[in-house]
Amino acid sequence: MTTLPATPDLAARTALVRAGRIRRSRRRVIVIGCLAVAVLALVAAVIMVGNTIYPVSDVLAVLRGESVPGASFTVGTLRIPRALIGALAGLAFGAAGTTFQTMLRNPLASPDVIGISAGASAAAVLCLVVLHWSGTATMFAALIAGVATAAAIYFAARGGESTGGRLILIGIGIGAMLDAVVSYAIQRAAEWDVAVAMRWLTGSLNGSRWENVLPLGIAVAVLLPLLALLSRQLRALELGDAAATSLGVRVDHVRILLVLAAVALTCFATATTGPIAFVAFLAGPIVSRLVGHGSSLTIPAALMGACLVLTSDLIGQFAFDTRFPVGVITGILGAPYLLFLLIRTSRRGGSS
Amino acid sequence: MTSVHASVDDRRRAPTTQVGARRRALTIAGLILGVGIAILLSLAFGSRTVSLAEIVDGLTSWAQGRTAADIGAIAVQERIPRTVLAIMAGAALALSGALMQAITRNPIADPGILGVNTGAALAVVCGIAFFGITSPYEYLWLALGGAVLTAIFVYNVGSVGPGGSTPIKLALAGAATTAALGSLVSAVLLPRTAAMDTFRFWQVGGVGGADWGTMAVIAPLLIAGTLVAFICAPGLNALALGDDVAVGLGVRIGRTRLLAAVAGVVLCAAVTAVAGPIAFVGLMVPHVVRMLVGPDQRWMLPLSALGGAILLTLADTIGRLIGYPGETEAGIVTAFVGAPVLVIIARRSRMRAL
Structure with a gap:
């Protein structure tokens, strides 16, 4: 009988918990707000800054459809699609990455580490460079290939205990095989083109065109809200299947939906920009530092993905004498973080 | 109780003694035969398929140091260096x-x-880009240095923490390092079109660009590495039992490990310098050989060498056939065969222990 807490104490605790919840949700809202502002600012920067810097008035004039000498082409044809595709691909990579990481309960299990991006990339490069398909057909081929890769990795890793580590190991192997397909296709290509090759090897925003914006935009507009809606169920899944079931989550349905949506986002983004290294992998862990534990990461991670892609693109374009594709920058920035994460989890005795 | 002991003993000894001897003899015979067949196939197939008579003609005239008369025999001679x-x-x-x-x-x-x-690759690229190195004789040493440093780095990152180097930690450390270094390679190459062109031949591993000069350069390294490996074999057998047991058996574990590691890195770096990066041969072959002859390194090492020779020669031949009339690099073929093998290894339950 003595174990029952006294009523005022309970009230005080409830107030404490409530205050904590409010504080965390306020923090989350602030982080999301800051990231959204940052994405908008970066999009504006990518549109305005270049060899010629156009003032806001010129950009607005181009957006209104007026013809501004110089700016109409540079801003309207080159920079706006580039900025939009960068932002959309970043959103897609970030959301997909954090979904995989949360669902598989392993920060290393992002779609680019476990080979799903490589599947989409291999299909896309085969269709575009070897078979000369159109952009939309390529998108769907990449989508199918990505889903097939995910299914192959899943079935190869199934059975027995501790599937997490095995899934990653198998994913790395299958990724290596698919990278060989990309190399093969690039060699087969009649016209060896460094830009094309770099796009499929590391990911690049060079060659972004208006006709690519629409399919990627539709995919993000449909799938990102879906992932955000499912984020509550996703957090339940993180507790384990049994706990999720007892919380009223239809585990199998939700998991298939989540995997399909995340794989589709990865594939659409990869088919448009190539596999931009490590964005999917980095966005989630960075954001979880900012937001703290206990809330959904999908939207903040998506925004962080967009920030990463756009910032790296700006760095790649202007920080050096030569223009580097965005994937080179994210690769150089991201790999040390992967090593750091690996060392840290190993020290704690995780990840076997 | 004694009968139980005996049966356990028998089971433990069986694969390496009675059954093993016969199986080993068969395996050795099979592998040597396999090398012969692989050589014949490699000489016979390509953008022009030749007959047995032409192979004989090409080989005899090559041995006498003259160019063959008919075109089939010339094709055979062209295929000798790459084989x-x-x-x-x-x-x-x-x-x-x-x-x-x-x-x-x-x-x-x-x-x-x-x-x-x-x-x-990164070391070679830096050499080509910054120091204007063009000859394989020079970038061989760069490749060697880069390979050694990377091997040490990856192994150390992959063996942090309890449990030492588990497969997943090593694979991830390797994947992350590959990604980082790959990005650096791109960053160094992109501004330099000429370097990119030199490097292109290197990026996908293959033996198509074989020439006698570079082979002569790496041959001493390969021979030295192979000899050291064979000398280390008994020590490695003891190491497999664990460090303490190995010390108890009188093995200097530090020296054995260092020698074997140097030999391993020198072997793969020398090949990489000449043929470019070829993945998965080193992964697949030892596993297959271990299944056939058991874990005794004294047999494992030489037979793995035979098996690797067969695999890469066949991969090169297959690459010439599927890439007809051009050719597909052997490195791509081995990646295709190798990834499923990695999946199988990862699926085997006792993958932590060898």
């Missing part, structure tokens, strides 16, 4: 993989997966 390189490179890579697996006691140790190839 030799495929045999050398395949044997060295498989031996290197077997050594690395023995030292790390980790089933997925392979020059490709550990990122050693990319380390060599």
Whole structure:
């Protein structure tokens, strides 16, 4: 009988918990707000800054459809699609990455580490460079290939205990095989083109065109809200299947939906920009530092993905004498973080 | 109780003694025969398929040091250097993989997966781009240095924490290092079109560009590495029992490990310098050989070399057939065969222990 807490104490605790919840949700809202502002600012920067810097008035004039000498082409044809595709691909990579990481309960299990991006990339490069398909057909081929890769990795890793580590190991192997397909296709290509090759090897925003914006935009507009809606169920899944079931989550349905949506986002983004290294992998862990534990990461991670892609693109374009594709920058920035994460989890005795 | 002991003893000894001897003899015969067949196939197939008579004609006239008269025999002669390189490179890579697996006691140790190839690639690229190096004689040494540094780095990152180097930690450390170094390679190459063009031939591993001069340069290294590997074999056998037991058996574990590691890295770096990065040969072959002859390194190492020679020669031949009328590099073919093998290894339950 003595174990029952006294009523005022309970009230005080409830107030404490409530205050904590409010504080965390306020923090989350602030982080999301800051990231959204940052994405908008970066999009504006990518549109305005270049060899010629156009003032806001010129950009607005181009957006209104007026013809501004110089700016109409540079801003309207080159920079706006580039900025939009960068932002959309970043959103897609970030959301997909954090979904995989949360669902598989392993920060290393992002779609680019476990080979799903490589599947989409291999299909896309085969269709575009070897078979000369159109952009939309390529998108769907990449989508199918990505889903097939995910299914192959899943079935190869199934059975027995501790599937997490095995899934990653198998994913790395299958990724290596698919990278060989990309190399093969690039060699087969009649016209060896460094830009094309770099796009499929590391990911690049060079060659972004208006006709690519629409399919990627539709995919993000449909799938990102879906992932955000499912984020509550996703957090339940993180507790384990049994706990999720007892919380009223239809585990199998939700998991298939989540995997399909995340794989589709990865594939659409990869088919448009190539596999931009490590964005999917980095966005989630960075954001979880900012937001703290206990809330959904999908939207903040998506925004962080967009920030990463756009910032790296700006760095790649202007920080050096030569223009580097965005994937080179994210690769150089991201790999040390992967090593750091690996060392840290190993020290704690995780990840076997 | 004694009968139980006896049966356990029998079971333990069986694969290496009675059954093993016969099976080993068969395996050795099969592998030697396989090398012969692989050489014949490699000489026979390509953009022009030749008859047996033409092979004989081409070989005899080549041995007499003159150019053959008819075109089929000339084609055979053209294929001799690449066949030799495929045999050398395949044997060295498989031996290197077997050594690395023995030292790390980790089933997925392979020059490709550990990122050693990319380390060599980065060093070569820096040499081409910054120091204007163009001859394979010079970038051989760069490749060697890059490979050694990367191997040390990846192994150390992959063995932090309790449990030492588990397969997943090593694979991830290798993948991350490969990604980082790959990005650096791109960053160095992109501004330099000329360097990019030189490097292109290197990026996908293959033996198509074989020439006698570079092979002569790496041959001493390969021979030295192979000899050291064979000398280390008994010590590696003891290491497989654990460090304490090995010390108890009178093995200097530090020296054995160091020698074997140097031999393994030198072998794969020398091949990478000449043939470019070829993945998965070092992963696959030792596993297959271990299944056939058991874990005794004294047999494992030489037979892995034979198996690697067969695999790479066949991969090169297959690459010429599927890429007809051009050719597909052997490195692409081995990646295709290798990934499923990695999946199988990862699926086997006792993948932590060798």
